[in-house]
Amino acid sequence: PPGWTGVFLSMLSFLFFTDMGIYWIHRGLHHKLFYKRFHKPHHLWKIATPFASHAFHPVDGFMQSLPYHIYPFLFPLHKVTYLGLYIFVNVWTISIHDGDYRVPRLLRHVINGSAHHTDHHLYFDYNYGQYFTLWDKIGGSYKSPTAFEGKGPHDYLRKLRE
Numbered sequence: 228p229p230g231w232t233g234v235f236l237s238m239l240s241f242l243f244f245t246d247m248g249i250y251w252i253h254r255g256l257h258h259k260l261f262y263k264r265f266h267k268p269h270h271l272w273k274i275a276t277p278f279a280s281h282a283f284h285p286v287d288g289f290m291q292s293l294p295y296h297i298y299p300f301l302f303p304l305h306k307v308t309y310l311g312l313y314i315f316v317n318v319w320t321i322s323i324h325d326g327d328y329r330v331p332r333l334l335r336h337v338i339n340g341s342a343h344h345t346d347h348h349l350y351f352d353y354n355y356g357q358y359f360t361l362w363d364k365i366g367g368s369y370k371s372p373t374a375f376e377g378k379g380p381h382d383y384l385r386k387l388r389e
Contacts, residue, residue, distance in 0.1 A: 237304050241312055242358055244302070248294025250362035253355040256287060265290075274380050275324040275341070275348045319358065326381065328374045335375060336360060342372035345380065349373075 256266040265287045272279040283291070295316065299309055328342040335342075339356040347354040353370035356363050363369035373379045 233303075234305060234308055237302065237308060238312060240302060241298055241304065241308075243361075244298050245294040245316075246356055246358045247362055248297070249291055249357040250355050250366065252290050252293065253357075254366065254368065256290065257351060257355070270348060270351070272324075273348055275326065275345055277321045277325050279348075280321045280324040323357075328372070328379070328381075336371065339363070342374040342379065343370075345374065346370055346372050349380070 256262065265284045268284050269279060269282055269287060271282070281288075295313070298304065323339065323341050323344040325341055326345065328340065328345075330338050330340040330342070337360055339354060339358055339360050343354040343356075343360065350370065353368050354360070354363055354372075355366075355368055360369055374381065
């Protein structure tokens, strides 16, 4: 659809398409043939920090960037929308590594936020998605974050201080 409706729909489809691509690429990078060589530098932080958000081996960074660059070749996307989404992707990537677990309660099992990604760094085999939990649920790799149950790393630190 043309106009603002088309821009909005292209933004949504971009998020779902890239989330699917990132899920499968990220999951593949955890395979024993690739993990140590390409993805382990990102996992040096067991508790994710904003610094970890862009700490990638060049091959890892290239592979995970592919869905963002393939999308505009397959689907129409306005160039300003693409640039805006690029900024959003970078902010989102930092935010899922920042340890701020606040997500509206209704969306906790839909949005792949910082709590999900912290468990990904702790347990490795869960929560590979970028924005949503859909592909983790389809792929059998979804794990409800321990932080939502009061058993996350920040909860343990708080108990140690008491």
